[in-house]
Amino acid sequence: MSIENAIQEIIKDIQSGNIFDSHFVINHLISDHSDEYLIFASESINSRKATEQGDVTAYVHSQISQKIGESGLVTRVELNGKKEEFLSDNIRKKPSKCAGWRKK
Numbered sequence: 001m002s003i004e005n006a007i008q009e010i011i012k013d014i015q016s017g018n019i020f021d022s023h024f025v026i027n028h029l030i031s032d033h034s035d036e037y038l039i040f041a042s043e044s045i046n047s048r049k050a051t052e053q054g055d056v057t058a059y060v061h062s063q064i065s066q067k068i069g070e071s072g073l074v075t076r077v078e079l080n081g082k083k084e085e086f087l088s089d090n091i092r093k094k095p096s097k098c099a100g101w102r103k104k
Contacts, residue, residue, distance in 0.1 A: 001033070001036055002036065003029075003033075003036050003037070003039070003040040003064070003067060004067055004070075004071070005036075006029055006032075006033035006036040006037070007025060007029070007064070007067055007068055007071055008071055008073060009033070010025050010028045010029065010032070010033075011025070011068070011071060011073045011074060011103060012073070014103045015103065016103050016104060017102065017103060018102070018103050019077055019100060019101065019102050019103075020100075020101055020103070021086040021088050021098050021099065021100050021101065022061065022064065022065040022068060022098040022099045022101070023086075023088045023089065023090055023091075023096075023098050024088075025064065025068055026061055026064055026090075026091065027091070029064065030091065040060070040063075040064070041060045044056075044059060044060045044063055045060070057091070057092075061090075061091075061098075065098060065099050068099070068101060069099070069101075072104075073103060073104055074101040074102060074103055074104060075101070075102050075104060076099060076100070076101060076102075077099075077100035077101060077102055083099070084100045085097040085098060085099060085100065086098060086099075086100040
């Protein structure tokens with residue numbers, strides 16, 4: 001299974017209209033689709049952009065967030081035409097901002 005398929009599987013279990021954030025999907029990838037997550041992370045780490053950015057985890061997770069948006073199953077949460085970010089715990093249990101999504 002590809003990372004895209006794993007992301008779609010996670011999102012399909014969310015009720016239409018519900019709002020969630022990228023950390024929600026990332027946490028489910030790690031717990032329920034760890035092989036796909038690790039393969040994707042490994043491939044991303046080997047990319048030149050990941051090492052240039054410095055924080056490899058943040059880079060990998062931003063790539064996952066992009067794939068969530070490309071899934072065709074969600075829309076980005078906006079307020080007054082501005083893309084909203086949500087504050088939630090990342091995988092290090094530290095509060096950080098990430099994209100908010102609404103299930104179509």
